Amino acid sequence: MTRKILVLPGDGIGPEITAQAVRVLEACQALGLDVEVEQSLVGGSSYDVHGVPLSEETLAKAKAADAILLGAVGGPKWDTIEDLSKRPEKGLLGLRKELGLFGNLRPAILYPQLAEASTLKPEVVSGLDIMIVRELTGGIYFGQPRGIEERDGQRVGFNTYVYSESEIERIGRVAFEMAQKRNKKLCSVDKANVLEVTILWREVMERLAPEYPDVELSHMYVDNAAMQLVRAPKQFDVVVTGNMFGDILSDAAAMLTGSIGMLPSASLNERGQGMYEPCHGSAPDIAGQNVANPLATILSVAMMLRYSLDEAALAERIEAAVGKVLDEGLRTADIASSGTRQVSTTEMGDAVLAALQ
Ligand code: NAD
Numbered sequence: 484m485t486r487k488i489l490v491l492p493g494d495g496i497g498p499e500i501t502a503q504a505v506r507v508l509e510a511c512q513a514l515g516l517d518v519e520v521e522q523s524l525v526g527g528s529s530y531d532v533h534g535v536p537l538s539e540e541t542l543a544k545a546k547a548a549d550a551i552l553l554g555a556v557g558g559p560k561w562d563t564i565e566d567l568s569k570r571p572e573k574g575l576l577g578l579r580k581e582l583g584l585f586g587n588l589r590p591a592i593l594y595p596q597l598a599e600a601s602t603l604k605p606e607v608v609s610g611l612d613i614m615i616v617r618e619l620t621g622g623i624y625f626g627q628p629r630g631i632e633e634r635d636g637q638r639v640g641f642n643t644y645v646y647s648e649s650e651i652e653r654i655g656r657v658a659f660e661m662a663q664k665r666n667k668k669l670c671s672v673d674k675a676n677v678l679e680v681t682i683l684w685r686e687v688m689e690r691l692a693p694e695y696p697d698v699e700l701s702h703m704y705v706d707n708a709a710m711q712l713v714r715a716p717k718q719f720d721v722v723v724t725g726n727m728f729g730d731i732l733s734d735a736a737a738m739l740t741g742s743i744g745m746l747p748s749a750s751l752n753e754r755g756q757g758m759y760e761p762c763h764g765s766a767p768d769i770a771g772q773n774v775a776n777p778l779a780t781i782l783s784v785a786m787m788l789r790y791s792l793d794e795a796a797l798a799e800r801i802e803a804a805v806g807k808v809l810d811e812g813l814r815t816a817d818i819a820s821s822g823t824r825q826v827s828t829t830e831m832g833d834a835v836l837a838a839l840q
Contacts, residue, residue, distance in 0.1 A: 486792055487517045489548035489788070491525040491541070494561075495765025496775035497554025502779035503832030504552060504784050511788070511797050521548075525578070526571035526765075528555025530564070536574030545578055550791035551758040552783060553578075555765035579619060580715045583751035584758055585650070586657040587729065588786070591716075591736035591746065592741050594808040598671060600741030600818055603713065605832075608739055613719045614665065615660040615736055617729025619750055621650045624726050644680050646725065651687040653753065657694040658723035668720035672708045674727055684725065705732070712736055737762050744776030744817045747783035749790055753769040757791040759783040774829045776815040778805055781835055804838035 490505060490513030492498040508520055523541040530536050536556070545551055558715040564570050578584070591613045598605040626643030633639075655671075662669040671688045673681035685702055691702045703711065705728045711718060712735050723747060724732060737746050746762040769775055789798040813834050814823040826834065 486515070486549040487547060488518050488520045488521060488787070489544050489551045490522045491551060491553045493525050493556040493765060494527040495555055495558050495770040497526075497556070497765055497771070499828050499837040500761065500775055500780040501552060501554040501727070501773040501776040503828060503835070505782040506550070506832055506836055507781050507784050507801060507839065509553075510836055511784075511794075511801075514800075514839075516788075516792075516794060516797060518549075525553065525574045526758065527558055527561040529574060530561060530569060530571065531630065535569060536571050537577040537703045541574075542577070542581055545582060545758075549648065549756060550778070550787045551578070552787060553758055553760040554780065555761065555763065557765050558767040558770070560767075567750045569624060574604075578758060579750060582756060582758065583618040583620065583752040585618060586659070586751040587619040587733075587751075588655055588657075588749040588790070589615045589617060589729075589733040589736070589762060590748075590749070590786075591615065591740055593740040594745070594806065594809055596806075597741060597745070597818055599820055601739055602741065603716075603739060611716055611739060613716060613736055614661055614721045615729060615733045616654065616721060616723040617727075618646075618650065618654040618725050619732055620726075621646055622726035626729075644678060644727075646684060648683065648687055651684050652691065654723060655688050655691045657751070658721055659691060659698050659700075662698045663695060666720040667698050668701070668704055668721055669698050670708070671701050671723050672688055672705050672722055672724035672732065674705050674728075675702070676704060681725070688723070702817050707734060708736060712739065733762075741816045742776070744779055744815065745782070746779050747786050749783070749786045751790060755791060757787065759787040759791075770783070773829060774816050775828050775829055776817050777816075777828050778835075781805060781832075800839060801835075804835050808839040 492501040547654040594610040598609040601608045626645040629642045631640045675681045707827045743763040751757045785798040785801040788794040812823045819825045
């Protein structure tokens with residue numbers, strides 16, 4: 484059956500990097516992948532045409548797609564839009580909410596060829612391969628009540644950190660299943676010494692554990708996890724945590740690898756439908772210059788093949804092609820070092836395509 488992929492290039496470097504990823508998708512089609520690829524607008528580019536960052540048309544196409552490939556949204560051009568609901572980022576949040584994308588998978592992989600790019604010592608990070616599973620649609624970012632109000636003569640700001648058992652269970656299952664496919668180690672990160680909501684989080688993870696007897700479950704407080712991530716990151720395999728802790732820890736893990744331009748991500752819903760995107764933003768400082776690194780977006784295509792289209796062999800082929808290009812010493816500016824050959828966005832795309840054939 485032909486599967487549908489919706490490509491949303493977005494803003495800034497988004498169109499440049501997704502163009503290279505689409506070439507890789509087309510190469511996969513030539514290798515037998517049966518997909519139909521369609522494009523639409525999101526973010527600032529949608530606002531410019533439709534007056535909103537997420538049009539009904541794009542949303543309908545997204546709902547009908549098996550998987551979505553997103554570039555990035557946002558940029559200074561739209562930072563002055565007064566109505567916050569029309570800012571580019573709302574397009575992204577709208578897609579996550581409307582599609583129920585509750586499970587965010589953020590791998591932090593350091594290719595041995597790039598060990599020098601990390602700010603940590605090569606022996607601490609070389610060969611790093613962590614998967615952070617972050618809950619994306621609940622927790623303190625969405626909890627009610629929230630606001631800023633006057634109390635006893637001064638303003639008070641407040642948010643609510645809330646998770647239901649079913650929300651914890653569904654992200655827990657994603658993480659246990661991920662650990663089963665990897666090195667069978669799952670670390671659940673919480674703050675159960677202080678926050679009741681994470682006492683419940685820990686209880687639910689413990690309750691699920693007997694259903695996955697091959698997975699070794701451990702627990703860690705978030706402050707210790709932050710410390711361990713920079714002290715000895717290779718101790719982790721899969722990490723599962725809530726929305727806010729995951730937001731912070733996954734950015735720290737991304738920086739361990741030295742280049743945000745290399746990291747893909749996936750956001751999945753209960754039907755296995757997913758949105759795939761690089762971890763970085765729209766990089767307005769380098770947009771339109773053909774210098775951005777397209778590898779995070781190309782690796783997002785590999786994740787899409789693995790997690791939404793059940794095409795693990797093709798995913799591995801793309802990942803191997805990226806490894807080969809790095810072995811050949813080709814680097815975009817963000818990962819360039821002495822002894823390597825600096826290439827443009829399109830040249831990097833050419834090289835991955837050549838390595839794929
Ligand atoms: P950013 O990730 O866009 O850029 C940070 C730095 O990394 C910049 O110096 C940039 O040039 C560099 N960089 C990022 N991606 C790169 C790539 N592929 N190749 C080479 N260098 C790369 O983060 P920012 O500057 O904080 O945000 C810029 C805009 O992106 C803002 O409008 C922000 O809201 C938006 N943003 C969007 C997303 C998203 O769409 N998911 C995520 C984060 C930020």
